[in-house]
Amino acid sequence: MNILTIECTHAALSAAVMKSSIVTEAKSSDWKKAVEALVPLIEEVMEGSRLKPQELKCIAVSSGPGSFTSLRIGMSVAKGIAYGLGIPLIPVPTLPAMAASLTAEAGSVMAVIQARKGEYYYAAYFPDDLLSGLWHDGVHRGSAIEIISAVARANSVVVGRQLDELGPLLADIGAIYAEADFFSARSLFPAAERGYGTAVAAELDKVVPDYRQMFIPHVGRE
Secondary structure (H helix, E strand, O other), X not given: OOEEEEEOOOOOEEEEEEEOOEEEEEEEOOHHHHHHHHHHHHHHXXXXXXXXXXXXXXXXXXXXXOOHHXXXXXXXXXXXXXXXXXXXXXXXXXXXXXXXXXXXXXXXXXXXXXOOOOOEEEEEEXXXXXXXXXXXXXXXXXXXXXXXHHXXXXXXXXXXXXXXXXXXHXXXXXXXXXXXXXOOXXXXXXXXXXXXXXXXXXXXXXXXXXXXXXXXXXXXXX
């Protein structure tokens, strides 16, 4: 199946195409410039895969939680392409997709994404659930101390990006932490293939980012 995937929720930016089980992926370090960098990435993977837009069967996008701005950009670009081609858009929850991309022999895998400073989104998943794609929506939001307490109770392996504050605290309790450099647009293909059978192209308006917080603009001094 021919699928385009986009992942730009937090701290990284990537796009990938699967054509007849062959994956072409492109990544950018300009995550904070997703508005300028995302479309060129998509053009790069489409050209690299020698796939015509009309040959795409669906698009999948990492739907959050994550950066408010990047989620909005990724979803808008994905919706625009899906609408123009008349194909389904499949939202893939970021936390379980990240957890599923890690191979770990543990009681559970806890995926963590930074929210605002000192706050995180986190959720723990058992390996069997990750493999089956039966992903729960039990996402929590809390402090570093709350995460450490949850990790200790569940004996979880922790996966995330640039969790500098959590690293030493996890080391103190002997927890395993995996930097999620491996989580990218190509990680979304299994969920996209599962969701394709139930996705409806006409229901694009129902696909929305999973912000889980209200955007608070920065207000400077008058």
